Amino acid sequence: MKLKQEFVLREVAGDKLLIPVMGTEDAFNGIITLNETGAFIFKQIEAEKDEPEIVEALLEEYQVTREQATKNVADFCDNFRKLNIL
Amino acid sequence: METYRKDMDVAGIRIAVESERPFCFTERCTAFECLPGEPDVTFFLKWDTQPPTAGEVLYDSSKYQILQKDGRRYRICRWDTDRKKIEWYLCQTSREPVCYEVGICQYNRGEVYAFNPLHCTDLAAFLIQFDAAVLHSSLIRFRDKAIVFSAPSQTGKSTQAAIWEKCYGAEIINGDRSVIRRYQSHWIAAGSPYAGSSRIYKNEAAELAAIVVLRQGKKNTIRKLETKEAYLCLLSELMPSMVNREAVDLQSRWLLELLKQVPVYMLSCLPNPAAADLLYRTLEDRNHGTK
Numbered sequence: 001m002k003l004k005q006e007f008v009l010r011e012v013a014g015d016k017l018l019i020p021v022m023g024t025e026d027a028f029n030g031i032i033t034l035n036e037t038g039a040f041i042f043k044q045i046e047a048e049k050d051e052p053e054i055v056e057a058l059l060e061e062y063q064v065t066r067e068q069a070t071k072n073v074a075d076f077c078d079n080f081r082k083l084n085i086l
Numbered sequence: 087m088e089t090y091r092k093d094m095d096v097a098g099i100r101i102a103v104e105s106e107r108p109f110c111f112t113e114r115c116t117a118f119e120c121l122p123g124e125p126d127v128t129f130f131l132k133w134d135t136q137p138p139t140a141g142e143v144l145y146d147s148s149k150y151q152i153l154q155k156d157g158r159r160y161r162i163c164r165w166d167t168d169r170k171k172i173e174w175y176l177c178q179t180s181r182e183p184v185c186y187e188v189g190i191c192q193y194n195r196g197e198v199y200a201f202n203p204l205h206c207t208d209l210a211a212f213l214i215q216f217d218a219a220v221l222h223s224s225l226i227r228f229r230d231k232a233i234v235f236s237a238p239s240q241t242g243k244s245t246q247a248a249i250w251e252k253c254y255g256a257e258i259i260n261g262d263r264s265v266i267r268r269y270q271s272h273w274i275a276a277g278s279p280y281a282g283s284s285r286i287y288k289n290e291a292a293e294l295a296a297i298v299v300l301r302q303g304k305k306n307t308i309r310k311l312e313t314k315e316a317y318l319c320l321l322s323e324l325m326p327s328m329v330n331r332e333a334v335d336l337q338s339r340w341l342l343e344l345l346k347q348v349p350v351y352m353l354s355c356l357p358n359p360a361a362a363d364l365l366y367r368t369l370e371d372r373n374h375g376t377k
Contacts, residue, residue: 006331008335012314012317031321
């Protein structure tokens with residue numbers, strides 16, 4: 001998977017924010033707040049890993065079931081696709 | 087061959103422009119012209135030249151294109167509607183010292199070329215090299231300190247600045263875009279050649295006392311913002327870099343440093359003197375350590 005535009009991940013007062021590098025006039029220009037798991041998934045996407053690879057990485061990093069990890073990754077990717085940034 | 091040179095100073099950043107042909111600054115830049123000195127950045131004007139024709143296109147809009155070729159980034163401006171004729175291009179040729187080459191392409195209009203060096207740059211990427219950024223805000227100086235009112239257009243930035251001018255004798259330095267800079271361990275706010283429709287653009291600066299985020303409200307209320315809320319409010323009013331990831335990264339770090347040292351208030355208000363009075367009393371209380 002590959003992001004359609006670049007972002008800068010910044011921790012602000014304990015929250016993780018994604019700040020867009022806009023690139024084109026019609027690019028997404030909002031700021032996205034992520035939780036810790038979201039930030040982890042984002043970094044995997046940034047490294048151009050696909051969904052099954054991210055699920056495996058999530059299982060290694062966090063104590064979650066495969067079912068939960070799969071749903072987390074799918075939901076995250078769906079949201080990014082809806083925003084047309086993935 | 088004779089060399090022509092003009093200097094300007096914005097927020098303490100000394101900008102030199104050198105050219106083999108005569109040129110002048112645009113009207114708004116003229117207000118920032120200064121005597122030649124040791125520059126922080128130099129722009130070299132090159133005449134009758136063209137940018138590369140091939141490369142990786144990083145950004146393309148109706149007027150600008152950003153092209154990457156051989157490790158260099160070219161910002162290309164077209165002046166015609168069919169996007170064929172190039173007016174100028176800019177390329178950073180050195181980081182230390184900071185130098186840019188500006189190609190002036192096919193300029194044959196007769197009159198002396200009017201140049202605005204800031205207009206050619208990716209301004210956010212340019213300014214962050216000097217610990218500075220442009221904030222969409224009006225800027226006043228009151229008792230030798232700067233107060234900036236930041237908000238989206240049509241919220242009332244100019245109105246609040248005008249009320250402070252009328253009620254407290256504050257001086258309006260810029261009506262629409264201020265330069266905020268970390269300078270010699272202080273944070274300053276300075277005027278810029280950009281002023282929106284306000285037409286107020288003075289070359290003045292003062293130590294930054296407070297940033298006030300404005301919102302229209304049904305009554306006047308004020309509160310000090312916590313870091314995250316202040317960060318989100320101000321990030322959306324900072325002039326961003328469109329394609330320079332490093333600049334976006336640096337600017338977001340810069341903003342966090344600003345918030346450590348400069349208080350940010352949210353003033354939800356009506357366009358009346360009572361709103362200014364509320365802010366005045368809040369800043370006075372803060373100065374006296376009661377808030």
